[in-house]
Amino acid sequence: MPRRTATLLASILMLIALLCAGVLIPVPYSEMSPGPTVNTLGDHDGEPVLQISQRKTYPTTGHLNMTTVRVTGPDYRMNLFEAVYGWLDHDNAVVPHKTLYPEGQTAEQADQENAEEFSQSQESAKAAALRQLHLPVAAQTVVGSVVKDKPADGRLHAGDVIKAVDGTAVKQTGDVAKLVTRHKPGEKVVFSIIPAKEAAAAEKRGKKPQAGAKQVTIATQKADDGRAIVGIQAGVDHIFPFPIDVKLADVGGPSAGLMFALGIVDKLTPGDMTGGKFVAGTGTIDDKGKVGPIGGISMKTVGARDKGAEFFLTPKDNCATAAKDIPQGLTLVKVGTIGDAVKALEKIRKGDTAGLPSCSPAGRS
Structure with missing residues (x-):
């Protein structure tokens, strides 16, 4: 076989081997891309996203869209070609797999964690919205979760209201840990609780559960830190x-x-908060209305603009990153609280956009 032919054949075989390796060999990365965006003022799958009853609500126009990021699942194994394509795609991001999914986390665990965070964000959004409108919101300490195979497993349940520990009234969540850790490992602690079922029934009536408390005695266990x-x-x-x-x-x-909180405020407030404009945004929110940063901000601004958003409410701690690559035609509005967002929407409604607090890259004002 002539040397030139042999060299060409070897090159072709090496190329084939590289192509196979690129397809077959997994790499420890995951991909993030713009996900769906939903108007909190509108309908989704045929029903209103926000449903408020037993209270007067008002017509709304425009958009207050929540935004999402689509990510590859925890069990998905990206190959080299997909990773390279993702790195080259301006609208997507390839990140280390462990950034999205801690080592050892199963798909079921990831789904459960996301569902719990989503549920909690709804509760915080409701509380923040009502407090912004100076409406009453009562709070109570409950069992948020029970660790499997620990002493409380089967004795306490998620949703149980904790009225007292060892006879001392619980006024805030931090009281529970303080009262339990006063004990030495192995000692018994007495919880005064109202079972979740009875608590849920009272909550439907808009009341705090008062009667029906029962005593549950549990032997403590030694944690890793003693x-x-x-x-x-x-x-x-x-x-x-x-x-x-x-x-x-x-x-x-x-x-x-x-965005859930703002949608609730808009529906409970006479007038129109957006002035018919297309506003999107993102951000965690706590019970007091403080807005926190989120991941995948660049994916969310792209997704919002692709759907027609003109303004994007951006958590102040995400501003520097988001401002590095702003989609054309989208104005990033910096917010730190729900109050900031309400004021920004008022400016947008009035057309006073020059006075909006905007996002800038790090190192610039």
């Missing part, structure tokens, strides 16, 4: 003066909190 534990995570449950439901499936995580 503290006494029973294996629960305390949480906060709110009592709202009227029902507010968020009807949006197949979405997870906490980042829609701000």
Whole structure:
């Protein structure tokens, strides 16, 4: 065989081997891309996203869109070609797999965590919205979760209201851990609780549960750091003066909190907050209305602009990153609280956009 032919054949075989390797060899990366965006003022799958009953609501126009990021699943194994394509695609991002999914986390665990964060973000959004409108919101400490195979497993349940520990009234979530860790490992602790079923029934009536408390005695266990534990995570449950439901499936995580809260405020407020404009945004929100940063901000601005958004409400801690690559025609509006967002929407409605607080890259004002 002539040398030139042999060299060509060897090159072809090496190319084939490289192509096979690129397709068959997995790499430890995941991909993020712009996901769906949903108007919190509108309908989704045939029903209103925000449903408020037993309270007067007002017509709304325009958009207050929550935004999402689409990510490859925890069990998906990206190959080299997909990773390279993702790196070259301006609108997508390829990140280390462990950035999105801690080592050892299963698909079921990831889904459960996202669902819990999404549920909590809804509750915080409702509380923040009502407090912004100076409407009453009551809070109570509950069992947020129970760790499997720990002393509380089977004795306490998620949603149980914790009234007292060892006879001392619980006024906030941090009280539970303080009271339990006063014990030495192995000692017993007494919880005064109202079971979740009875608590839920009272909540439907807009009331705090008062009667029906029962005593549950649990032996503590030694934690890795030597503290006494029973294996629960305390949480906060709110009592709202009227029902507010968020009807949006197949979405997870906490980042829609701000936009849910604004949608609730708009529906409960006379007038029109957006002035008919297309506003999108993102951001976690706590019970007091503070807006927190989220991941995948660049994916969300792209997704919002592709759907027609003119303004994007951006958590202040995400501003520097978002401002590095602003989609053409989109104005990034910096917000730190729900109050900031309401004021920004007022300016947008009035057309006073020159006075909007804008995002700038790091190092610039």
